[in-house]
Every structure is written in structure tokens, then in C-alpha cells.
Amino acid sequence: MSKAELKIDDKVIELPVITGTENEPAIDISKLRAETGYVTLDYGLKNTAVTKSSITYLDGEKGILQYRGYPIEQLAEKSSFLEVAYLIIYGELPNKTELEDFTSGVTNHTLVHENMKKFYEGYPQHAHPMGVLSSMICALSAFYPDILEPEMDKKSLDLNVQRLLAKSATIAAWAYKNSIGHPVMYPQNRFDYSANFLYMMFAKPTEEYEVNDKMVSALNKLLILHADHEQNCSTSTVRVVGSSQANLYTSISAGVAALWGPLHGGANQAVVEMLQKIYDDGGATKENIDKWIKLFKDKNSGQRLMGFGHRVYKNFDPRARILKKAADEVLNELKVKDPLLDIAKKLEHHALNDDYFIEKKLYPNVDYYSGLLYRAMGIPTEMFTVMFALGRMPGWIANWIEMSQEKQPITRPRQIYTGETKREYVPLNKRG
Numbered sequence: 001m002s003k004a005e006l007k008i009d010d011k012v013i014e015l016p017v018i019t020g021t022e023n024e025p026a027i028d029i030s031k032l033r034a035e036t037g038y039v040t041l042d043y044g045l046k047n048t049a050v051t052k053s054s055i056t057y058l059d060g061e062k063g064i065l066q067y068r069g070y071p072i073e074q075l076a077e078k079s080s081f082l083e084v085a086y087l088i089i090y091g092e093l094p095n096k097t098e099l100e101d102f103t104s105g106v107t108n109h110t111l112v113h114e115n116m117k118k119f120y121e122g123y124p125q126h127a128h129p130m131g132v133l134s135s136m137i138c139a140l141s142a143f144y145p146d147i148l149e150p151e152m153d154k155k156s157l158d159l160n161v162q163r164l165l166a167k168s169a170t171i172a173a174w175a176y177k178n179s180i181g182h183p184v185m186y187p188q189n190r191f192d193y194s195a196n197f198l199y200m201m202f203a204k205p206t207e208e209y210e211v212n213d214k215m216v217s218a219l220n221k222l223l224i225l226h227a228d229h230e231q232n233c234s235t236s237t238v239r240v241v242g243s244s245q246a247n248l249y250t251s252i253s254a255g256v257a258a259l260w261g262p263l264h265g266g267a268n269q270a271v272v273e274m275l276q277k278i279y280d281d282g283g284a285t286k287e288n289i290d291k292w293i294k295l296f297k298d299k300n301s302g303q304r305l306m307g308f309g310h311r312v313y314k315n316f317d318p319r320a321r322i323l324k325k326a327a328d329e330v331l332n333e334l335k336v337k338d339p340l341l342d343i344a345k346k347l348e349h350h351a352l353n354d355d356y357f358i359e360k361k362l363y364p365n366v367d368y369y370s371g372l373l374y375r376a377m378g379i380p381t382e383m384f385t386v387m388f389a390l391g392r393m394p395g396w397i398a399n400w401i402e403m404s405q406e407k408q409p410i411t412r413p414r415q416i417y418t419g420e421t422k423r424e425y426v427p428l429n430k431r432g
Contacts, residue, residue: 041416050231072318085227109167120174125181140249179382198219239408259385268384275344278347284343289350293350305357315361316363317363324364334377352364
């Protein structure tokens with residue numbers, strides 16, 4: 001094993017160097033404090049690997065994303081969401097029997113306990129669906145107390161995995177129905193996962209609802225492309241909460257809460273809001289687009305080009321390429337004439353051909369196209385982050401299982417204290 005040397009004053013410390021299966025090198029500093037008394041300071045953990053994981057590999061420089069070794073392009077083109085979920089959670093693509101059993105298990109658990117319907121009555125009608133989703137997922141642990149057992153056997157774990165995948169979709173769709181004052185639509189076992197969600201979102205008791213195959217295909221791709229993305233904010237949150245031996249539902253609920261932030265899961269909503277602002281300011285005219293491009297380049301304008309660039313990808317987001325094609329297909333199929341799409345395409349053209357954006361490697365990311373797709377499918381803006389959460393569910397589950405099975409210690413970061421040094425207590429009557 002190769003070593004790295006760290007010199008502190010006159011003392012030299014040897015630190016192990018480890019390498020991942022895709023040749024990613026890392027310096028193991030797990031014994032640094034014990035041997036030197038020093039800790040590292042790494043704001044946002046941008047240079048710190050908090051765990052080893054065999055779930056997802058991405059290379060931001062080359063634009064590579066793989067689940068369990070399979071390229072995202074192949075999975076998005078050939079797989080169903082539940083097949084990919086099985087792969088991410090269990091490590092291998094299922095055979096025909098395994099996929100049928102897994103799909104059947106999820107399908108048979110889409111109903112939520114009738115008592116949970118009462119919770120919706122307690123939320124304000126316009127409660128944000130992410131808050132509803134997070135709290136309702138956490139509440140599942142009260143209805144299924146077997147999840148509270150510190151050591152679950154495989155059968156019990158598999159059952160709760162299926163419950164979570166199934167019921168989170170129902171909970172999300174019902175949150176939307178509640179927000180518009182419509183009666184909830186119970187899941188239909190004749191539909192697959194994506195079609196069933198669209199049915200629960202848009203069907204009404206008063207009329208027949210026909211599921212559009214193009215929309216089902218697009219939603220399937222959207223869910224697959226969001227299924228996991230290494231140790232991002234919400235995934236690492238699931239691991240941190242789970243490291244205390246918090247149950248699966250509680251840990252996933254925390255992940256939903258982390259995803260809610262506008263710098264994480266709310267980015268696709270921010271894209272549509274930006275496009276709407278541009279449209280309201282003057283539409284898709286050349287003069288207006290040129291004006292906004294200048295604003296995006298001006299650091300003092302306060303205007304940010306949303307949906308371009310990525311914390312990890314320094315190349316074209318591979319997920320964006322897939323969604324761009326899917327967006328074109330859905331918009332053509334549904335005959336959608338969306339003025340925001342015209343603006344989006346013109347912004348994309350500018351960014352891909354403008355030296356300013358090229359030099360800064362600001363390429364369209366997955367959020368840029370996912371918001372447009374959701375909008376074309378009739379999914380309201382406040383539900384965009386919920387859709388992200390449904391897609392990310394397999395990744396959160398897989399990371400929770402991996403963390404639990406490897407019995408990783410409870411997460412306990414260090415800090416550099418910058419407050420007051422020791423002071424003596426002053427009685428209240430003597431304080432100035």
C-alpha cells in the first residue's frame with residue numbers, strides 16, 4: 001500500500017493511500033487526530049470522502065454516470081424504474097422472476113393505511129407537498145413498527161423497501177390532490193409504477209382517464225435519471241441520520257427535507273421560475289434574450305442562469321442529453337406550444353456557443369430539462385422537487401442499507417472553535 005507523508009513542524013506522519021475500483025485515489029486521514037492532535041477543515045466536505053460505496057460512480061470531468069457499473073444511458077433507454085431500483089438497492093440486475101416478484105411486491109403495497117388520510121385533513125390546503133411528503137414518510141414508522149427493530153432479517157427489510165417505494169408515490173400524489181381540493185384517487189394495480197402515479201395525480205372520479213404512453217416513458221426516464229447521484233446533500237443526510245441507527249423511514253424523511261432546499265432539489269423549479277421571469281420581461285425576442293444573457297454575465301446584476309453548470313460535472317451532464325431528447329418527444333406528442341420552451345432553447349444555444357459560458361463550463365444540467373418536461377406533463381411547479389424525491393428513493397434506500405450493513409460508526413464531524421475563550425460568569429445585577 002502506498003503512503004502519503006504529512007509534515008507538521010518537525011514530525012512526519014505517514015497516511016495510507018487507497019484507490020477505488022475506478023482508480024480514484026484518496027488519502028486516509030481517519031487516524032490523523034489520534035496521531036497528531038490535528039483535524040482537517042473542509043467547508044462543505046468538497047474534498048472529503050465520507051464513506052466507501054459500491055452504488056454509484058460518476059466522473060464529472062468526463063460526464064460519466066453509472067449505477068452499479070451500468071452506464072446511465074443504457075439504463076434510461078432499456079430499463080424500467082423498478083428494474084433500476086432493484087439494481088441500485090440489491091447490486092445486480094434482476095432476472096425475470098426476481099423482477100416480477102419485486103414489481104408485484106411494490107404494486108401490492110401502494111395503498112396507505114386509511115388512518116393516514118386523516119393527516120391530510122390537518123394540513124392547510126396550500127401546504128407545500130415536500131413538507132407533507134417528509135412528515136408522512138416519517139409517520140410510516142408508526143404504522144409499521146417492525147422497522148424499529150435494530151436488527152431486521154432480510155424478509156422484513158425487503159418488505160419495508162417495497163412499502164416505501166410504493167407508498168411514497170401514493171403519498172405524493174395525494175398531497176397534490178389535497179392541495180387542489182380534489183378527492184384522492186386510489187392506486188390501480190393494473191398500471192405500472194409510472195402510469196399508476198400519473199393516474200393518481202390526474203384522474204378524476206367523474207370521468208375516464210387514459211394514460212399517455214409518451215408521458216409514462218418520459219416519467220420513467222426522469223425517475224431513473226434521478227435514482228442516485230453519489231454522496232450529495234440529501235444522500236449524505238440519509239447516511240448521517242441512519243448512522244444513529246434511526247429507522248429507514250425516519251432517515252429517508254430526513255433526506256426529503258434536505259432535498260427540499262433550493263440549492264439541491266429545488267433547482268428545476270428555479271429554472272422554470274427564471275424562464276417565466278424572462279418571458280414576463282419581454283418574451284423570446286432576440287432583444288430580450290440578449291438583454292438577459294448580458295445580465296447573467298454581469299456578477300453585479302443579481303441574476304443567475306439556473307439549470308447550467310453543476311457542482312460535480314465539468315462537462316455536459318449526461319442526464320441532460322437524455323432528457324433533452326425526451327422533452328422534444330413529449331412536447332411533439334402532446335402538441336405543447338410552450339413559450340418558455342422557446343426561451344429555453346435560445347438560452348441553451350447561447351450558452352453552448354458563447355465563449356463566456358464555455359470557458360466557465362456552464363453546460364445545461366438535468367434540472368434544465370426536467371422542469372420543462374414536468375411542466376409539459378401538467379405537473380405543477382411546487383411538485384417538481386417531490387418528483388425528484390420519488391426518483392431518488394432507491395438511492396437513499398441503497399445508501400441506508402449499505403451504511404447499516406457495514407455498521408459504520410455514528411457520524412460525528414469535528415469543528416474549529418472560533419468563539420470566546422474561557423470567561424467568568426458575571427451576575428445579572430453587575431452586567432452593564
